[in-house]
Amino acid sequence: MKQYAFEQQNAALWSRYETLTKDLNSNKSSLNALQRYELPALYRRICQHYAIAQQRHYSLHLINQLHQQVLAGHQLLYEHKVSWLWRMLSFIWVGFPNQIRRHWKVFWLATLLFYLPAFAFGIACYFDSEMIYQIMPDHSVADMEYMYDPGNDNVGRKAERQADTDIMMFGYYIFNNISIGFRAYALGILLGIGTIFNMIYNGLFVGGVAGHLSQLGFTQTFWPFVSGHSAFELTAICICGAAGLCLARAIVAPGRRRRIDALRIAGIDSIQMVIGAALMLVIAAFIEAFWSSSNLLPIPVKYTVGAFFWLIVLLYLWRAGRNLEDGASDGD
Amino acid sequence: MLDTIRAFETPEGIELQLHVAGPVSRAAAWLVDSLIRACIYIAFTIIFSLLGKMGWGIILLVYFIVEWFYPVLFEVLKGTTPGKKLFNLWVCHDNGTPIGWQASMVRNLLRVADFLPFLYVLGLISMLINRDFKRLGDIAAGTLVVYRDEGERNYNLPEQKPLPSPQALRLVEQRAILEFAERGEKLSYERRIELSDILEELTTHKGDKGQEHLLRYASWIQRGGEQA
Numbered sequence: 001m002k003q004y005a006f007e008q009q010n011a012a013l014w015s016r017y018e019t020l021t022k023d024l025n026s027n028k029s030s031l032n033a034l035q036r037y038e039l040p041a042l043y044r045r046i047c048q049h050y051a052i053a054q055q056r057h058y059s060l061h062l063i064n065q066l067h068q069q070v071l072a073g074h075q076l077l078y079e080h081k082v083s084w085l086w087r088m089l090s091f092i093w094v095g096f097p098n099q100i101r102r103h104w105k106v107f108w109l110a111t112l113l114f115y116l117p118a119f120a121f122g123i124a125c126y127f128d129s130e131m132i133y134q135i136m137p138d139h140s141v142a143d144m145e146y147m148y149d150p151g152n153d154n155v156g157r158k159a160e161r162q163a164d165t166d167i168m169m170f171g172y173y174i175f176n177n178i179s180i181g182f183r184a185y186a187l188g189i190l191l192g193i194g195t196i197f198n199m200i201y202n203g204l205f206v207g208g209v210a211g212h213l214s215q216l217g218f219t220q221t222f223w224p225f226v227s228g229h230s231a232f233e234l235t236a237i238c239i240c241g242a243a244g245l246c247l248a249r250a251i252v253a254p255g256r257r258r259r260i261d262a263l264r265i266a267g268i269d270s271i272q273m274v275i276g277a278a279l280m281l282v283i284a285a286f287i288e289a290f291w292s293s294s295n296l297l298p299i300p301v302k303y304t305v306g307a308f309f310w311l312i313v314l315l316y317l318w319r320a321g322r323n324l325e326d327g328a329s330d331g332d
Numbered sequence: 333m334l335d336t337i338r339a340f341e342t343p344e345g346i347e348l349q350l351h352v353a354g355p356v357s358r359a360a361a362w363l364v365d366s367l368i369r370a371c372i373y374i375a376f377t378i379i380f381s382l383l384g385k386m387g388w389g390i391i392l393l394v395y396f397i398v399e400w401f402y403p404v405l406f407e408v409l410k411g412t413t414p415g416k417k418l419f420n421l422w423v424c425h426d427n428g429t430p431i432g433w434q435a436s437m438v439r440n441l442l443r444v445a446d447f448l449p450f451l452y453v454l455g456l457i458s459m460l461i462n463r464d465f466k467r468l469g470d471i472a473a474g475t476l477v478v479y480r481d482e483g484e485r486n487y488n489l490p491e492q493k494p495l496p497s498p499q500a501l502r503l504v505e506q507r508a509i510l511e512f513a514e515r516g517e518k519l520s521y522e523r524r525i526e527l528s529d530i531l532e533e534l535t536t537h538k539g540d541k542g543q544e545h546l547l548r549y550a551s552w553i554q555r556g557g558e559q560a
Binding site (some may be wrong): 047064168 | 342344346348360384390391392393395399415426428432433437438441442445468475503506507509511554555556
């Protein structure tokens with residue numbers, strides 16, 4: 001068949017297909033269900049025409065035109081669509097905790113990378129008041145001491161300056177903490193070096209501050225403040241580290257896959273851990289800004305609530321969604 | 333064949349082609365996006381700093397969202413960021429399907445690593461090594477940045493009375509003549525003559541006459557013997 005005849009014969013179908021794809025892309029609501037279901041059948045016809053046009057060596061222009069049409073249909077047909085809300089809930093209750101359990105090895109490794117230096121350096125700082133200057137500049141140490149000094153009445157943000165300061169600090173915690181988590185994850189792609197460095201450094205920092213302030217005797221201000229949000233914050237940072245280590249593992253020890261394939265699989269897999277950790281960090285920032293900062297509450301209440309949060313986090317990671325299928329596993 | 337064309341097969345058994353984009357256009361797109369982001373930062377800072385501490389809380393939230401999610405939101409919802417759109421680029425999975433939020437998160441969070449040690453040096457090295465111009469984030473996410481070809485529409489052969497070629501032509505030769513006819517409008521008159529003169533042996537004419545013959549062969553190849 002000559003090209004011209006081919007074009008004449010199919011022009012009507014092509015234009016119908018073209019308007020359909022345009023409508024589906026722009027004003028979907030104007031179409032009824034029956035019209036929408038036309039797409040797959042039309043798309044297969046267009047695919048066939050494209051193959052024929054190539055096979056018969058029709059002009060490049062016609063082939064390109066059909067190629068564009070096929071591409072448009074392919075985009076529409078293979079779009080990933082699941083309801084957002086359902087996906088979210090399923091992820092929080094099933095997908096995320098299962099993911100952590102599946103990657104328990106890297107999770108514990110990241111946790112050790114964080115807590116070992118934290119405890120070691122914390123103890124060192126507790127017994128040696130000069131130790132903290134190894135990792136923090138003088139003025140930061142001074143700022144920190146000032147902030148938690150019970151004599152300054154600083155930590156106890158007074159009732160009248162609560163609300164707006166709290167919101168400012170909430171913004172700051174979100175910005176700062178989640179960025180730390182994201183960075184700890186992303187740098188895992190550098191053979192894990194970035195993640196390991198980040199975890200150890202954060203461990204040294206947190207442990208050092210805790211040890212130093214305890215040694216100064218600021219326990220009444222420091223520990224009640226951090227007890228509330230620590231469960232969510234520290235665990236989430238460890239999860240980000242674990243996700244970073246997943247990336248690193250794909251490059252260092254890809255197993256029976258090409259490194260590039262292993263990395264791609266690890267990328268999509270690990271990002272879910274990071275999203276979950278980011279949600280935990282939002283919770284932590286919320287607690288830190290609106291609960292931890294309040295000093296109207298008696299200290300035992302704060303410790304109790306802090307312990308309660310730890311219990312919730314541990315139970316959640318241990319039990320939540322066990323033996324359940326993730327309804328929105330990875331969207332494919 | 334151009335080596336920046338990636339082909340992949342769809343479940344329907346046909347091959348689609350994607351034209352991957354190189355570092356220069358992507359850097360330019362990034363620059364435009366950075367400017368847009370800077371404008372957002374400045375606008376929000378000016379407006380909300382009037383609200384005192386509460387305003388600063390909101391500003392920091394906006395910084396966080398724009399810093400990490402600006403590309404993600406645009407890529408997932410629109411398939412491309414404003415900067416990329418300006419350069420006719422868009423982002424898709426390796427198999428040409430529209431990018432999902434997970435892949436988009438991966439490729440954009442990993443910008444941190446690609447940016448090292450400064451201004452995307454690592455990303456550039458990765459792009460130069462990888463045959464699909466992928467930076468580290470693209471490798472981990474399984475994504476491509478490709479050109480969106482706007483198909484040239486309504487591109488018709490000039491009306492000519494069909495004339496069979498004096499010699500039998502092979503398929504590639506027929507294609508070449510068809511393409512010459514299709515693209516003729518885009519070339520200057522001198523260039524068209526220059527090209528058609530190459531085939532003097534076939535057309536036995538030079539200049540205008542030779543060109544006309546070629547167009548008539550094209551018409552014959554496309555439409556056969558019947559009248560236009």
